[in-house]
Amino acid sequence: MSKLSLMLERTSILQAQFLFRSLFLPEDALLTCLLPYIRNTRGSQWYALSQPDTRSLKAAKRRFLQQNLEIRQRCRNSKLLSSCRRSISLDPILWLLMSKSERSRCIHWRLGWLPGGKLRPCPKHPMQQLSKNHAISCLDMHRHLLMPETIRDPLPFLLNMLPLRPSVPPNLALTWSQQWPILCSLQHELDQLYYNKLIPTKHSHGQKLLVWLKQSI
Numbered sequence: 001m002s003k004l005s006l007m008l009e010r011t012s013i014l015q016a017q018f019l020f021r022s023l024f025l026p027e028d029a030l031l032t033c034l035l036p037y038i039r040n041t042r043g044s045q046w047y048a049l050s051q052p053d054t055r056s057l058k059a060a061k062r063r064f065l066q067q068n069l070e071i072r073q074r075c076r077n078s079k080l081l082s083s084c085r086r087s088i089s090l091d092p093i094l095w096l097l098m099s100k101s102e103r104s105r106c107i108h109w110r111l112g113w114l115p116g117g118k119l120r121p122c123p124k125h126p127m128q129q130l131s132k133n134h135a136i137s138c139l140d141m142h143r144h145l146l147m148p149e150t151i152r153d154p155l156p157f158l159l160n161m162l163p164l165r166p167s168v169p170p171n172l173a174l175t176w177s178q179q180w181p182i183l184c185s186l187q188h189e190l191d192q193l194y195y196n197k198l199i200p201t202k203h204s205h206g207q208k209l210l211v212w213l214k215q216s217i
Contacts, residue, residue: 005065013061020057062088082110083156092162097208098184105187109155115194123196135190144182158183173216178205180213 005013025032052060065088073082085091093106108115111133122130124138136142136153145149158179161174184205192199 006068009065009068012064016057016061020052042068073146080110083153083160084110084158089164091159092164093159097212098206099203099208102184102187102206102208105184105191106159108189110159111131115191120194129196135193138193139186139189141186142205144186145179161198168213169215173213177210177213177217180209 003162015201022031022035040083043206069088070086072078073084073086075081090108091102093110098106105115109132112131114135114208122128122134122138125134128134130138132153141147141154142149142151145154147157151157163176168176181204186202188205
């Protein structure tokens with residue numbers, strides 16, 4: 001979501017950057033003087049190193065991170081990660097214009113957290129726990145968002161379709177100007193359902209993003 005790599009990935013990237021920089025050290029550097037002996041050592045891989053340019057190194061780094069992300073998303077236990085975008089980009093919910101409460105609700109849903117962090121009985125259905133799956137059916141999210149029920153979790157599906165760039169095509173801006181208030185309204189209803197009380201709002205749902213989208217329509 002925040003495009004942060006794992007510590008193991010950072011270690012591998014730092015090692016690659018160290019090797020890359022070692023190819024351009026001054027002639028009197030200690031490592032430069034030792035390289036002829038290192039390359040002649042049995043089992044040494046230094047001789048196999050190519051001399052890529054900076055652009056090639058960045059492209060290789062991106063491919064490495066992308067491949068690792070796809071592997072983790074295919075894992076059986078990566079339910080939340082598998083619902084996120086398939087690319088190593090900064091999630092738009094972190095930078096698009098929205099209120100603090102709207103951003104917090106989007107992040108909470110991304111992380112699979114309920115508003116209060118604990119399961120409790122649903123006020124509408126006291127015999128059932130207000131889990132994430134129950135909230136989807138209880139609030140009838142598929143019908144409100146006009147999405148087929150074959151999509152297991154409609155909110156992440158829509159969040160994955162948010163624009164990645166400040167410039168938005170008019171047709172996409174028009175679509176989101178209709179969908180975004182409904183999405184924000186559903187998350188607000190979930191908060192009210194969880195705390196079993198009315199939560200007042202200062203502005204209409206999704207107002208900040210709607211103002212931003214109008215510039216592209």
